Amino acid sequence: MSSQRGSGQTRKRAQKHKNSFAFKNDLHDKTPQMKKMNSLNVCEVCERCKAQIEWRIKYKKYKPLSQAKTCVKCGNRTVTKAYHVCCKECAKREKVCAKCLKSGDQVNIEPPEKTPEEQQQLKVEMDRLIKSLPERKRRTFLRYMNKGKEIDGENGVEEQADDKKEGATENGVETAKKKTFVPHNRADLLSKIESLKLADDEGDDDFSFGESDDGSDFEGSEFDDDDDEE
Known part of the structure; x- marks a missing residue:
């Protein structure tokens, strides 16, 4: 049974409990599993699926696999990443997202991590x-x-x-x-x-007067023309 009042009536008071600080998934969890989870590189998926997996990691909703899953493309137990339905080799060969199986022509797929x-x-x-x-x-x-x-x-x-x-x-x-x-x-x-x-x-010398070694411009120049003072 709903506790909402009659239609058209809205709550007038402000929110009672307000968030004073952002959520940290490792605030009370410094285990090696948590550090490994935060260091995961989400790849081989499209931008939308990557955002979904990163949200799960950020708010401690990520459930890693305990054993390899079966790939929907090749049928072998080669899927080692959670929420993926396709293994790395099949996703790379078919050029599809390893989570939603959308083609690379429709979405931008995050490139795989280098070995x-x-x-x-x-x-x-x-x-x-x-x-x-x-x-x-x-x-x-x-x-x-x-x-x-x-x-x-x-x-x-x-x-x-x-x-x-x-x-x-x-x-x-x-x-x-x-x-x-x-x-x-x-x-x-x-x-x-x-x-x-x-x-x-194009004739760029090893030292240019307009730029310092770290890429920042000089504040002033000591080669100012003294003729202006005269």
């Missing part, structure tokens, strides 16, 4: 390419690679790394948006190297 062998191969390739850069360009590229690419922690939208984020006020509580950085992919790194090489081909 240690692929990461080592990428590192060797990047080391070989940056040897051809001068020292200043090399330091610029290493900062770019180590910093990573910033994404919005709430909805996964990519943003520029140097954009400022302002705090949002909800129910009188100020909360700052969480900054999340992910490693650059191979295409981003190669594009950055090409842009640095292009700058060298």
